[in-house]
Amino acid sequence: MADATQVVEEKSADFAQRTPKQIAWNRFKRNRTGVVAGIISIFFVVAAYGAPIIARIFKVGPYELYLEQLDPARANFPIGSFGGISWAHPFGVTPEDGRDIFANVLFGSRISFTVAIITTVSSIGIGMLLGITAGYFRGKVDAAIGRYSDFLFAFPSFFMIVALSIPAVERIQKLGIAQGNNARLLVLIIFLVFFGWPGFARLIRSQALSLRERDFVMAAQAQGASNFRIITKELLPNLWSTAIIFVSLALPGYLAAEAVFAYLGIGVQPPAISFGLLLDDARSKWSSDPAYLLITSGYLIAIVLSLNLLGDAIRDAIDPKADR
Amino acid sequence: MAENILELQNLKKHFPTTSGGLFNRQKGVVKAVDGVSLSIGVGETVGLVGESGCGKTTAGRTVMKLYEPTEGKILFQGEDITNYSRHQMMPFRSQMQMIFQDPFASLNPRHTVGTIVGASYDIHGIKPAGGVENAVRDLLERVGLNPEHINRFPHEFSGGQRQRIGIARAIALKPKLIVADEPVSALDVSIQAQVVNLLDDLQQEFGLSYLFVAHDLSVVQHISDRVVVMYLGKVMESAPTQSLFSSPRHPYTKALLSAVPIPDPKIERARERILLQGDLPSPVNPPAGCVFNTRCWKAQDTCRTVVPEPVQIAPNHILACHYPEPAK
Numbered sequence: 001m002a003d004a005t006q007v008v009e010e011k012s013a014d015f016a017q018r019t020p021k022q023i024a025w026n027r028f029k030r031n032r033t034g035v036v037a038g039i040i041s042i043f044f045v046v047a048a049y050g051a052p053i054i055a056r057i058f059k060v061g062p063y064e065l066y067l068e069q070l071d072p073a074r075a076n077f078p079i080g081s082f083g084g085i086s087w088a089h090p091f092g093v094t095p096e097d098g099r100d101i102f103a104n105v106l107f108g109s110r111i112s113f114t115v116a117i118i119t120t121v122s123s124i125g126i127g128m129l130l131g132i133t134a135g136y137f138r139g140k141v142d143a144a145i146g147r148y149s150d151f152l153f154a155f156p157s158f159f160m161i162v163a164l165s166i167p168a169v170e171r172i173q174k175l176g177i178a179q180g181n182n183a184r185l186l187v188l189i190i191f192l193v194f195f196g197w198p199g200f201a202r203l204i205r206s207q208a209l210s211l212r213e214r215d216f217v218m219a220a221q222a223q224g225a226s227n228f229r230i231i232t233k234e235l236l237p238n239l240w241s242t243a244i245i246f247v248s249l250a251l252p253g254y255l256a257a258e259a260v261f262a263y264l265g266i267g268v269q270p271p272a273i274s275f276g277l278l279l280d281d282a283r284s285k286w287s288s289d290p291a292y293l294l295i296t297s298g299y300l301i302a303i304v305l306s307l308n309l310l311g312d313a314i315r316d317a318i319d320p321k322a323d324r
Numbered sequence: 325m326a327e328n329i330l331e332l333q334n335l336k337k338h339f340p341t342t343s344g345g346l347f348n349r350q351k352g353v354v355k356a357v358d359g360v361s362l363s364i365g366v367g368e369t370v371g372l373v374g375e376s377g378c379g380k381t382t383a384g385r386t387v388m389k390l391y392e393p394t395e396g397k398i399l400f401q402g403e404d405i406t407n408y409s410r411h412q413m414m415p416f417r418s419q420m421q422m423i424f425q426d427p428f429a430s431l432n433p434r435h436t437v438g439t440i441v442g443a444s445y446d447i448h449g450i451k452p453a454g455g456v457e458n459a460v461r462d463l464l465e466r467v468g469l470n471p472e473h474i475n476r477f478p479h480e481f482s483g484g485q486r487q488r489i490g491i492a493r494a495i496a497l498k499p500k501l502i503v504a505d506e507p508v509s510a511l512d513v514s515i516q517a518q519v520v521n522l523l524d525d526l527q528q529e530f531g532l533s534y535l536f537v538a539h540d541l542s543v544v545q546h547i548s549d550r551v552v553v554m555y556l557g558k559v560m561e562s563a564p565t566q567s568l569f570s571s572p573r574h575p576y577t578k579a580l581l582s583a584v585p586i587p588d589p590k591i592e593r594a595r596e597r598i599l600l601q602g603d604l605p606s607p608v609n610p611p612a613g614c615v616f617n618t619r620c621w622k623a624q625d626t627c628r629t630v631v632p633e634p635v636q637i638a639p640n641h642i643l644a645c646h647y648p649e650p651a652k
Binding site (some may be wrong): 220222223227234237238 | 447
């Protein structure tokens with residue numbers, strides 16, 4: 001037995017000690033676009049959640065009216081070029097009421113990020129639970145979950161959100177769960193999650209279907225492991241990478257969705273600040289101050305784009321089939 | 325021979341084939357295992373051989389109750405465990421374990437070796453003396469791995485080392501029976517010998533019994549005390565290794581043995597080889613009579629209509645054939 005051990009030991013020296021995580025991280029580091037997008041994304045998240053601090057550093061507030069920046073002679077159009085861009089107001093001020101666009105964009109991205117993060121995490125939670133259940137137990141459970149998600153896929157969800165959001169908000173306010181903008185956000189998140197989980201559940205189901213046939217699942221069964229143990233200890237660790245990829249690709253989508261719904265008047269209402277509301281306001285003043293719309297929409301596009309590129313890079317790093 | 329550790333009585337495992345679609349009507353059954361009887365004594369190794377698709381892997385998994393048997397009985401140390409639930413099976417799970425064919429699929433890529441090998445203690449709530457980690461280190465050392473590698477992941481090991489990890493996992497709870505499902509067929513020949521010798525050593529140390537599923541006859545000849553030859557879900561012949569290899573009585577056994585190459589060109593050129601015509605028939609629609617009749621060179625009309633019953637022709641030698649080969 002002794003020399004057998006020797007042989008085995010010698011052989012193992014040839015094998016690089018790298019965990020799947022390290023391999024993915026190394027692959028990610030080599031992707032320059034991904035690294036840059038990652039840094040920019042972190043910057044945006046910090047800017048969103050540090051908005052009060054950053055606004056104070058720049059000595060601007062989202063609700064303050066900087067009327068001295070407006071020119072009464074030109075129908076309260078901002079003084080200076082590009083909508084009044086200056087060191088005091090890096091993104092300029094809004095026409096007519098003179099609010100600082102930089103502070104507004106920062107505070108606006110905070111609500112968008114919050115909605116996007118809560119929605120993504122909730123739909124992943126539900127999608128993962130139901131996807132694993134369907135994929136692992138198959139049969140009738142799978143059929144029931146599958147048909148139900150088909151039904152949700154086929155449903156005209158957009159119109160449902162538009163049509164039902166007002167009565168739903170009223171109901172929530174009457175029940176005293178939340179009031180005002182919180183109630184509106186709650187309804188929006190519930191709707192987005194309700195129609196968002198089936199896509200993820202399908203993805204996870206397909207993975208679970210293939211994983212459950214692997215020998216290590218059979219080995220766990222032979223050892224006497226319960227279904228719960230097999231799902232949590234054997235399947236889940238193999239599904240995290242899929243979940244991470246889904247997060248990075250779904251997050252920017254929900255972020256933009258929040259802006260769209262706020263723009264349509266379904267999300268938060270003034271005085272709250274949101275991308276949708278800013279864009280709506282900017283649109284109405286587009287002909288007199290195009291810089292307002294360009295800067296606001298440009299900031300949103302930059303967030304969504306950097307998150308999307310980051311998501312792509314993460315997917316490329318984790319997915320071994322993408323290895324060149 | 326003392327008491328049997330495992331006994332299969334007319335074990336059957338049929339898989340339904342369905343039409344798919346909305347109503348999933350049952351179309352037919354695949355008779356993967358169709359009436360297998362065998363017994364394994366304490367400390368004995370029984371080889372289960374046959375070509376691909378003959379149901380030997382399914383038989384092994386049904387023994388482990390990974391598949392619910394359709395018919396027949398599984399007796400473990402005389403106790404009928406055929407219809408036991410998962411909870412009722414728990415005490416037996418620690419006494420029978422499995423080694424898998426593919427060392428790359430049988431270890432969870434996200435777990436460390438320590439987690440994989442120590443899982444049994446966790447599942448059965450057993451606290452080994454000196455702690456789980458020490459127990460795992462002992463096991464790794466026992467199967468010829470470096471105990472310092474306890475925190476490594478499976479992908480850092482070679483195929484042979486991975487198979488050793490699988491063996492360490494199987495012997496963690498000191499089982500009495502190990503179902504080894506082609507444990508060496510995915511390995512290089514040089515590594516095969518090491519793993520087979522390891523299995524031999526462990527058998528002597530722990531008094532294990534093996535159900536050794538394989539298609540490599542030379543490995544089976546080396547490790548088995550008795551060999552069961554399967555064809556299309558049925559047992560064709562079962563005999564002590566010595567007599568089966570020296571004088572096969574069933575035409576199928578003879579054909580199988582003639583396919584084993586002999587490492588001597590003179591003998592190899594001179595000897596008579598039996599080439600079977602055609603393929604394994606579909607287990608959905610097995611031939612009437614003897615299942616081997618479509619490829620047997622000795623098939624008569626009786627073979628096409630009457631199923632040959634397994635008959636004991638010598639001690640421990642069971643044969644299911646109407647026209648057996650003469651004994652040597």
